[in-house]
Amino acid sequence: MSVLFTNVAALTMDPAQPVLKGGFVAVEGTKIVSVGTACPKGEFDRVVDCAGKVMTPGFVNAHTHAAMTLMRGYGGGCDLHTWLNDYIFPAENKLDDRCVAAGTALGLAEMIASGTTCIADMYMNTETVAQTALEAGISANLACGAVYFGDPADFSPDRCNDCQNHIRLYENWHGAGDGQIKVDASIHAEYTSCPPVWEWVADFAQKHGLRMHVHVSETHSEHEKCLDKYGTTPAQILDRYGVWQNGGIAAHCVYLSGGDAELFAKRGVTAVHNPVSNLKLMSGVAPLFFLKDCGTRVALGTDGVASNNSHNLFEEMKAAALVQNYSFGEDHGQLSSADILAMATVNGAQALGRDAGVIAPGKIADLILVDFTHPNLFPCHDIAENLVYSAAPSNVVMNMARGKIIYENGQFLTLDMEKIRAEIERYALPRIFG
């Protein structure tokens, strides 16, 4: 399939040509083949006139748990640890493959309709998540998030479910869909596992060349308890066991100390900022200026919908900008809209090892069109400002993931919303909540 976009106004994230006006973008198969002001020669299967719209790279949701849409708003009003132990863990105990498939499909629908083309998802029943993401057409880095509450002395990879899940997930899904699905090695968090697990997962990542995905220093109590227990921070105790040797994703990073940010910069670990979830669970605000000064890449994520309560990266961009102003603005000024957009696109793509997030020849064709004729985007003095502070999911009129249009003018082209809704209403919700 080949597509030619005409009359393109784009924020490309390509330093060689950051803004395109009155341009042409051509897509062949899964790749962008040309970007410029001259119309490329040749025949195209489809021509899309982009007048009145703005093209940007699709958003990368670099930390989420898509299936948690089933628990949207459940356990509201709690801090992280109460919310997890009293609400989320008991509900998750009732999940099966059908529930996870339905919840993931709903989560992906919400993300696709709001401009997301690529995700990093950590969840249980991960092979079901992989199948659902493959069908939806979105690129996905998937992780099962190893958890182990047993006695460390009793740990055996043969008897550890999540070690076996790593092996199955890698063997069955890594590289599926011509690279659409990638598998990351993963530890849920320092406080939900122990050194023998970290050692095993780190070795597994090393053996297969996988990135890592971990929740890191999300709350003050998590950070402080780790300092008490191990005499060092979650980031650094995990590093002692080789967890970061291939880089990866550290979700949250609200509390960092003693060289954590410098360590992440050195190891090529991206800090994924989840401002809405962090505010909702009263966890705090990640220090983005400090991370940036240390050379640590920052990307954006929504976290699970149960603590957000949406998968809306426009909201995440705006919240990221505003909370930095509130917390650090006096000393640092504002993060630019361009910086915030980079966090939602190219930085996330790089974090996930995806050759995307930039509108340039040779890149994966992950693109969205945003309708700038909507009242909330008019007038426009600065495209980036409007995208970060004014735009909403309802302004997204097209989502192209890996060269395929998967959402257009309110229609899902890979997902059956009626079927998803029926499966959730008739099966998933009764099973989980009675």
Ligand SMILES: [Zn+2]
């Ligand atoms: Zn999370």
